[in-house]
Amino acid sequence: MDTIVYGFADSPFGPIIVARNRKGVCDLQFLGFDRHRVIHELGTRWGVYTPTTQNDDMAQQVERLMFETKITLSDPISAELPLCPRGTEFQLKVWEAVRSIPFGTTATYQDIAKLVGKPRAVRNVATAIGENPIAVLIPCHRVIHKDGTLGENHWGTNIKKQLLDWEKQQREAIISQNNSKQ
DNA sequence: GAGTGCGTATAAG
C-alpha cells in the first residue's frame, strides 16, 4: 500500500496543501476558503485508510521550487519534482499533454485534444483537465478557450488569471534579462 | 443505456 506524506505551505496565491508518495508529488491543492473540504477531497482520492504523515517542511520545499527558484522558459520544475498523479489512462494522457505547455504560454482545449489524438473529444479533455489533482505543476491554468477567454477553473477563475499574469511577468523579466546580458 | 461536462460553432434575440 502507498503511504502519503502531506504538508501545508503559503504560496503567493494563497495557502496550499502538498502531498507526495514515494514516487513523487501526487496531490497539490489551493486550500481556498474551505480548507476542510479540500482535505476531505484528499482523503477520498487516496482513501481514508492510507497511512499519512504531516511534513510541512517538505511542502514548503516544493512551494519554493515552484515559485521562488529561478524559472527558465523551458520549465525545469518537472525534472526536480517528479509527479505521480492517479487517474484513468485518458486523464494521465491529458495531464501529460498539459505539462508540455511551456511556462508563460497558453494552449487551447482543442490543442490538447489533438495532442492526445482525440481531436473531437474536446469536452472530455476539458473534464479531465478539471479533475487535475496537482495544481500549478500540471499547469491546467495554461489551457484556455479558443477565443482567448479563460474558461473555468477548479480553484476559481481568479487563481487562473493570477497564475497566468504572474507567469507572463516572469517570462518577460527573464527575456529582458537575457537580452541585457548580450 | 441515460445523464453529465473547465468546449466550440453557429444562429438568433
Next chain:
DNA sequence: CTTATACGCACTC
C-alpha cells in the same frame, strides 16, 4: 453582450 442547439465522447451511475 446572452440564450439555444447541436456536436462530441470518456466517464459515472
